């Protein structure tokens with residue numbers, strides 16, 4: 001660790017300065033049936049030296065509706081591991097989906113449970129659900145006592161491949177996505193791929209656009225694999241999806257661990273490729289568009305722009321579009337008709353980054369390109385292009 005502090009010199013008056021770094025561990029385990037008797041993955045994550053750790057469990061309501069056995073399974077698992085864990089109160093089932101981030105209800109209820117059950121910085125919050133639920137519960141847990149340990153069990157393709165392995169939490173406020181939030185790595189992430197089979201078709205598909213995003217940024221071989229598997233994902237092939245989610249999670253996690261900027265202090269945000277417009281489109285659609293669906297459109301906008309300014313071969317744009325269509329994404333939305341509001345997303349993104357705009361595009365597959373200025377007229381044309389190609393496609397399908 002590179003911590004140091006300079007001695008104040010007499011000519012510096014009282015000024016003192018120093019720097020320090022903090023070590024975080026980041027753990028991800030993929031399994032099936034994490035809570036089944038005999039699966040000791042969850043219990044292996046708990047400390048063994050100080051008697052049972054207190055824990056509360058918060059489950060996404062949509063997940064529990066699809067898996068009504070889950071609350072009882074959590075209780076049975078805790079009973080079977082009573083030497084390691086003391087489950088406090090009943091398992092809480094709270095609203096999931098983007099609604100969980102659009103007000104303070106889930107945040108408040110999580111904080112209340114942490115307080116009511118004496119959850120301290122050495123205790124645990126077990127949270128299972130989609131990316132939105134993890135974001136809201138995680139934000140409350142990272143605020144209470146300035147940070148309580150969280151074990152995440154992501155339960156959607158998007159959260160297992162991306163959101164759940166990230167280090168960010170947050171909720172939406174003042175009409176902006178993720179306006180309030182924190183950086184706080186989880187104690188551990190357990191991806192139980194069996195949970196994925198109950199997802200709606202839209203939520204099943206949603207995580208695939210983040211996989212396409214990270215493949216375009218970092219891994220040409222993975223991009224080819226996604227093209228090859230796209231049709232199988234559409235028929236809900238769990239084996240194909242499992243491989244994709246695992247590879248996507250690996251690439252997202254590798255970026256956090258090795259990318260040199262886990263807490264996003266610099267302006268480049270490669271994993272936000274396609275997201276300046278995606279976040280705005282979600283909000284413009286009144287969250288009718290899911291995050292992953294908006295990301296699919298956002299990727300095409302930025303790829304089209306890159307091709308229009310001569311930095312990307314059109315073939316990459318075409319193959320990405322084909323891949324997303326094969327996966328079943330609808331690549332247009334009426335919000336694309338409102339350029340000027342959509343372009344506000346660029347201003348909001350600049351503000352979020354802290355002044356200087358950095359948009360990550362790609363110039364070839366696996367080769368990101370950061371640009372600091374966007375030609376708004378070209379971007380308007382790029383948006384129009386995505387919209388009109390999308391409209392043609394949907395009229396052909398219709």
Ligand SMILES: NC(=O)c1ccc[n+]([C@@H]2O[C@H](COP(=O)([O-])OP(=O)(O)OC[C@H]3O[C@@H](n4cnc5c(N)ncnc54)[C@H](O)[C@@H]3O)[C@@H](O)[C@H]2O)c1
Nearest residue numbers: 062066096097098130131132155156158163166168195198
């Ligand atoms: N923190 C991060 O780094 C990060 C990264 C990417 C995305 N996100 C956020 O993640 C959110 C999107 O997450 P998402 O795509 O997981 O959607 P989601 O959390 O909105 O969940 C979608 C729906 O699926 C339900 N659900 C969850 N698990 C289920 C299961 N196994 N079976 C049936 N239904 C289930 C939920 O109740 C919800 O209705 C967005 O808010 C986005 O901003 C955060």
Ligand SMILES: [Zn+2]
Nearest residue numbers: 210275291295
């Ligand atoms: Zn995203």
